[in-house]
Amino acid sequence: MSEPRKLEVLRAIVEDYVHSREPVGSKALVERHHLGVSSATIRNDMAALEDEGLITAPHTSAGRIPTDKGYRLFVDQISAVKPLSQAERRAIQTLLEGSEDLDDVLERTVRLLSQLTNQVAVVQYPHLSRAMVRHIEFVLLAPRQVLTVLIADTGKVEQRVIDVGQELSDEALAGLRSRFLKSLSGTPLSLLPQALPAVVASCEPARRHAAQALARGLDALASSTREERMVMAGTANLARSNVDFPLSIGPVLEALEEQVVMLRLLSEMAQDPRGVTVSIGRENPYDGLAEASVVATGYGPGSSAKVGVLGPTRMDYPTTMAAVRAVARYLSRILGP
Amino acid sequence: MSEPRKLEVLRAIVEDYVHSREPVGSKALVERHHLGVSSATIRNDMAALEDEGLITAPHTSAGRIPTDKGYRLFVDQISAVKPLSQAERRAIQTLLEGSEDLDDVLERTVRLLSQLTNQVAVVQYPHLSRAMVRHIEFVLLAPRQVLTVLIADTGKVEQRVIDVGQELSDEALAGLRSRFLKSLSGTPLSLLPQALPAVVASCEPARRHAAQALARGLDALASSTREERMVMAGTANLARSNVDFPLSIGPVLEALEEQVVMLRLLSEMAQDPRGVTVSIGRENPYDGLAEASVVATGYGPGSSAKVGVLGPTRMDYPTTMAAVRAVARYLSRILGP
DNA sequence: CGTTAGCACTCGTCATGTCTAAGTGCTAAC
DNA sequence: GTTAGCACTTAGACATGACGAGTGCTAACG
Numbered sequence: 214m215s216e217p218r219k220l221e222v223l224r225a226i227v228e229d230y231v232h233s234r235e236p237v238g239s240k241a242l243v244e245r246h247h248l249g250v251s252s253a254t255i256r257n258d259m260a261a262l263e264d265e266g267l268i269t270a271p272h273t274s275a276g277r278i279p280t281d282k283g284y285r286l287f288v289d290q291i292s293a294v295k296p297l298s299q300a301e302r303r304a305i306q307t308l309l310e311g312s313e314d315l316d317d318v319l320e321r322t323v324r325l326l327s328q329l330t331n332q333v334a335v336v337q338y339p340h341l342s343r344a345m346v347r348h349i350e351f352v353l354l355a356p357r358q359v360l361t362v363l364i365a366d367t368g369k370v371e372q373r374v375i376d377v378g379q380e381l382s383d384e385a386l387a388g389l390r391s392r393f394l395k396s397l398s399g400t401p402l403s404l405l406p407q408a409l410p411a412v413v414a415s416c417e418p419a420r421r422h423a424a425q426a427l428a429r430g431l432d433a434l435a436s437s438t439r440e441e442r443m444v445m446a447g448t449a450n451l452a453r454s455n456v457d458f459p460l461s462i463g464p465v466l467e468a469l470e471e472q473v474v475m476l477r478l479l480s481e482m483a484q485d486p487r488g489v490t491v492s493i494g495r496e497n498p499y500d501g502l503a504e505a506s507v508v509a510t511g512y513g514p515g516s517s518a519k520v521g522v523l524g525p526t527r528m529d530y531p532t533t534m535a536a537v538r539a540v541a542r543y544l545s546r547i548l549g550p
Numbered sequence: 551m552s553e554p555r556k557l558e559v560l561r562a563i564v565e566d567y568v569h570s571r572e573p574v575g576s577k578a579l580v581e582r583h584h585l586g587v588s589s590a591t592i593r594n595d596m597a598a599l600e601d602e603g604l605i606t607a608p609h610t611s612a613g614r615i616p617t618d619k620g621y622r623l624f625v626d627q628i629s630a631v632k633p634l635s636q637a638e639r640r641a642i643q644t645l646l647e648g649s650e651d652l653d654d655v656l657e658r659t660v661r662l663l664s665q666l667t668n669q670v671a672v673v674q675y676p677h678l679s680r681a682m683v684r685h686i687e688f689v690l691l692a693p694r695q696v697l698t699v700l701i702a703d704t705g706k707v708e709q710r711v712i713d714v715g716q717e718l719s720d721e722a723l724a725g726l727r728s729r730f731l732k733s734l735s736g737t738p739l740s741l742l743p744q745a746l747p748a749v750v751a752s753c754e755p756a757r758r759h760a761a762q763a764l765a766r767g768l769d770a771l772a773s774s775t776r777e778e779r780m781v782m783a784g785t786a787n788l789a790r791s792n793v794d795f796p797l798s799i800g801p802v803l804e805a806l807e808e809q810v811v812m813l814r815l816l817s818e819m820a821q822d823p824r825g826v827t828v829s830i831g832r833e834n835p836y837d838g839l840a841e842a843s844v845v846a847t848g849y850g851p852g853s854s855a856k857v858g859v860l861g862p863t864r865m866d867y868p869t870t871m872a873a874v875r876a877v878a879r880y881l882s883r884i885l886g887p
Numbered sequence: 888c889g890t891t892a893g894c895a896c897t898c899g900t901c902a903t904g905t906c907t908a909a910g911t912g913c914t915a916a917c
Numbered sequence: 918g919t920t921a922g923c924a925c926t927t928a929g930a931c932a933t934g935a936c937g938a939g940t941g942c943t944a945a946c947g
Contacts, residue, residue: 452800463789
C-alpha cells in the first residue's frame with residue numbers, strides 16, 4: 214500500500230466530493246481518475262484513510278466524504294494553487310481601480326470577492342498601526358457637547374460626540390484644538406495613548422477637565438478604528454448552498470452579524486505572514502461555524518488587516534485561496550505598501 | 551350569512567394561522583373562538599371568503615390559509631393595535647438613550663427592533679433636508695489629492711478623496727477652506743447645489759479650477775448622504791423561520807443586500823404621513839420579496855427617513871406594527887423633531 | 888332565509904413492507 | 918502488494934393501505 218497513492222486517493226475524493234456533493238465510492242473513483250489500480254485496491258486505501266480519520270462514511274454502504282482533518286491535509290499538502298483566469302484578473306483590476314475612498318474600495322472588494330467565489334466575503338478595516346494623525350477637529354454642538362473628529366493620513370475618518378463635562382466657548386475649544394493638533398500631528402495612532410497625557414498636562418488648569426475628556430475620546434477613536442469594523446457581502450450565497458449546511462444557516466448568519474466573532478476569528482488566524490490561511494470546520498473557535506471554513510489572508514500595511522471568504526467546509530479550496538490571494542494583492546497595491 | 555361574522559372568521563383564521571403555522575379548519579375554529587355558531591356555518595362563511603379571494607386551501611382537504619389580499623384586509627380593517635408591554639417600552643428607552651453618535655443610534659435601533667420582532671430590521675439614514683453645514687475640512691494628502699470632509703449639524707460626517715487637478719500648497723488650501731466655510735456654514739444641505747457656484751466664483755482665478763473640483767465633491771457628499779444608506783440587523787432570524795419561505799431565503803437575502811432595492815421599496819411605501827404602512831407579499835415591487843412583508847414608518851425630521859421590519863407574510867402584524875411605531879417615536883424624540 | 892346535522896368524498900400523512908443499487912469488508916488466490 | 922469475487926449492509930425509491938382531517942352538498946329545521 215503505497216503512501217503517495219493514498220494521498221492521491223484522498224485528493225481525488227476531496228475533488229470529486231466538492232464537485233458532486235455526493236459521497237464518492239471506490240468504483241466511481243477508478244473510473245474518473247486513472248489511478249492504474251482496481252477498485253478493490255482503492256478500497257483498501259480508503260479503509261486506511263478512514264482509520265487515520267481523514268475520511269468517513271455517512272452510513273454503512275455509501276461512499277466516503279472527507280473529514281475536517283482530511284480537508285486540512287488536502288489544503289496543507291496536496292492542493293496545487295490554481296491560477297485565476299485572465300478574465301478574472303482583469304475584472305479585479307478594472308473594478309477596484311475606479312474607487313474613490315476607503316469605504317468604497319472595501320465595499321467593492323467584498324462584492325467582487327463574493328461574486329468570484331460564490332461565497333460570503335469579509336474584509337476588515339485596515340489596522341492603523343502605522344497610520345498617523347493627519348488632523349483633529351473639535352466642533353461644538355452644544356455648550357458641553359463636542360463632536361470630535363480624528364483624521365488619519367490613510368484617509369480614514371472617525372468621529373464621536375463627547376460630553377466634556379464643562380461649558381466651553383468656541384474660542385476655548387479652538388485653543389484646545391490647536392494645542393492638540395500641534396502636539397499630535399504626525400503621531401502614529403498606536404502611540405496616541407502614551408502621547409495624550411502630556412498634551413492634557415500642558416493645558417491650562419481651567420480647561421484640564423475638558424481636555425481630559427477629549428483625550429479619552431481621541432484614544433477611543435484611535436483604538437476603535439484599529440480592527441473593530443468589517444464589511445461583508447454575499448450572504449445570499451449561503452442560502453443557495455443550503456444543502457451544505459445540514460442544520461441551518463442560522464448560526465452562520467448569527468456569527469456574521471456578531472462582527473466581534475468574525476473579527477476575533479480573522480485576527481486569530483493568519484499568523485502566517487505570507488500566504489493564505491485556512492480554518493476548517495470545527496477548527497473554528499465558534500460553534501456556529503462548525504460546518505464552515507474561512508479562507509483569509511492579510512493585506513495592506515504589514516498585512517495586518519484581513520480579507521477573506523467564508524463558505525461550507527465542502528468548498529473549492531484551491532480556487533477560493535487563489536481568489537483571496539489575488540484580491541488581497543490588488544488591495545495592497547491600491548492602498549499602498 | 552352575516553358580513554360582520556365573516557370578517558370575524560377571517561380575523562380568527564389569520565390569528566390562528568400566524569400562531570400555529572398550519573392551515574386552519576372550520577372545526578378547530580369554532581373550538582378556539584366562541585363564535586356562537588356551528589362548524590357547518592363557518593364552512594359556508596369560509597367558502598364565501600374563498601370566493602372573494604381572501605383565503606385559500608393548499609389542497610382539497612386541508613384547512614384554509616390567508617392570501618395576500620386576506621392579510622391586506624386584516625391589516626386595514628380588522629386588526630387592533632396591540633400596545634407594547636411595559637418591559638418592552640423600558641427596553642427601548644434605556645437601550646437607545648445611552649448612544650453616542652448617529653451611527654450608534656441607528657445601529658442600536660435595528661438590533662433592538664430585530665430582537666423585539668424576531669425579524670429583520672432596517673433603518674434608513676435620516677434625510678438631510680433640514681440638516682445644515684456645520685463644518686468643512688480639506689486635508690492635503692498629496693499635492694493634488696484632497697481629503698474633503700463635510701460635517702452636518704446632525705452629527706453626520708461624510709468624506710471623500712478628491713483630485714483637484716492642480717497642485718496646491720497647504721496655505722492655498724487653507725484659504726479655500728475658510729472661504730468655503732464662511733460662505734456655507736449654516737447652509738442647509740439641500741441648498742448646497744445652488745450655493746456652491748457663487749463660492750467658486752468668488753475664488754481667485756488661479757485657484758478656480760481646484761475650487762470647482764472641491765465644490766463638485768461637496769455636492770456629491772451632500773447628496774450621497776441624502777437617503778442612500780441603510781443599516782440592518784437580524785438576518786439570522788430569516789433562517790429560523792425558514793419554513794415560512796418555501797422556496798428559499800436566498801432571494802430575500804439578495805434583496806436585503808441590494809440596498810437599492812430596499813431603499814426604493816421603503817421610499818415608495820409610507821405615503822401615509824402618520825401611521826405605519828404595510829406592504830404584503832406580491833404587493834412588493836421586487837419578486838424576491840413575493841413571500842415577504844414589510845412594515846415601515848417614517849421618523850425624524852418630516853418623517854422622511856424610514857425605519858421598518860421585514861418578515862414572512864405570515865407575520866404577527868399587530869405586534870410588529872406596534873413595535874415599529876414605538877421605535878420610530880423614540881427615534882424621532884432622540885434625533886429631535 | 889340563515890342555520891344546522893349528517894354523510895359521502897378527497898387527499899395528505901404515516902406506517903409498513905419490499906426491492907434495488909451502491910458500496911463495503913473480507914477472504915483466498917495471484 | 919494487488920486483485921477478484923462474494924456475502925452483507927443499508928439508503929432510497931416505490932407501492933400499499935389505514936387513518937384522519939376537512940370539505941361540499943343536501944335535506945331538514947326554526
